[in-house]
Amino acid sequence: DAGVIQSPRHEVTEMGQEVTLRCKPISGHNSLFWYRQTMMRGLELLIYFNNNVPIDDSGMPEDRFSAKMPNASFSTLKIQPSEPRDSAVYFCASSSPGLGVYGYTFGSGTRLTVV
């Protein structure tokens, strides 16, 4: 298995632009998580999906952030409009049924820089 695949690996954009981050979970995993990691705030859970349905989006910082999972093999995290304070590394992770037992598999992350 290729693992959790995220794209792009790096994204540099100007303030006010729309940014879309992409994630392909491991085949057969039915839970998907989006995390944000910064030096100041550490690892933050933004949103997670179970069977393509958003279960908890309480970590999404504001309405500029949105996430979708149109099918079991693809998810997007969109920021519109982007701001410099959104600069961070964004991780996607997936897990199989019984996620609390097996743990998560993380992607390599997307490093977002908003200038």
Added chain:
Amino acid sequence: AQSVTQLGSHVSVSEGALVLLRCNYSSSVPPYLFWYVQYPNQGLQLLLKYTSAATLVKGINGFEAEFKKSETSFHLTKPSAHMSDAAEYFCAVSAGGSQGNLIFGKGTKLSVKP
């Protein structure tokens, strides 16, 4: 509800010395516990996990952790540090099952001095 506390945001050891990274948990049900490692510019990788079998759990790269219910601890150890162990380490707790999301600690950055 579950939570984890990692004592010490930075730990520095000499090469060849014992590595001890501390994690204490809080859980209203028997917990599942995990340690993840993050190398620079990479995602988190599962190092080891405790899922109510043996209390001493062995992971990759010579790391192990012991579940101590009486102390609500799950400390990570390695007898002899290697330069390649320099990374950030995250402890996580879960209630298990299909609803047991992982709750991560704030991480401990390990530095290894030559």
